Amino acid sequence: MTCMNDPFPGPRPREVRPGEHPAWDExxxxxxxxxAALLPGRGPLRLLAVPSDADVEWEPPEHVYVALPDGRWHGNHLDHASQTDPADALASVADAAQDTVLECLWQVWPVCVEHRLGMHPGQDDDRVVWECAGGREPQDPAHVRTIGELG
Ligand SMILES: [Zn+2]
Structure with a gap:
């Protein structure tokens, strides 16, 4: 699947209003x-909601995607259940954001400044962090950076 371009072929996406999904907003x-710290001028990313398949009754009525300012996105929608836990919400949003940036902007992001490697959302104790695979032996703890503090 490639980056979703305008015009969107299915039902029209709508902008998610602030407060509709507070955990994802945060x-x-x-x-x-x-x-903003690593790719200035490319964001901010925003949440778009797209009606889901109305025939499938166990689906929520809408799926929410992390999109670029121009409305393009790539990859999976946010996991609806992730909203109940801040760490799950952060993992889901970080993952979706990374997919959109990679496929729509052709940018590996975020890149670790120390090791020049792409980082991915990971778990560090009970926190969700950016995890880098650089400069460590298998027995060493992962090199991690706090999400939101790369600047
Ligand atoms: Zn690193």
Whole structure:
């Protein structure tokens, strides 16, 4: 699947209003700080809602995606259940944001300044962090950076 371009072929996406999904809003604010720090001028990312398949009754009525300012996105929608836990929400939003930036902007992001390697959302104790695979032996703890504090 490639980056979703305008005109969107299915139902029209709509802008998610602030406060509709507070856990995702908070997570996206952190992720947007890191985007602004490393790829200035490309964000902020925003949440778009697209009606889901109405025939499938176990689906929520809408799926929410992390999109660029121009409305393009790539990859999976946010996991609806992730909203109940701040760490899950952050992991889901960071993952979706990374997909959109990679496929729509052709940018590896975020890149670790120390090791020049792409970082990915990971778990560090009970926190969700950016995890880097650089400069460590298998027995060493992962090199991690706090999401929202890359600047
Ligand atoms: Zn690193």
């Amino acid at each position: 997570a996206l604010a952190l992720v947007n700080r890191d985007l």
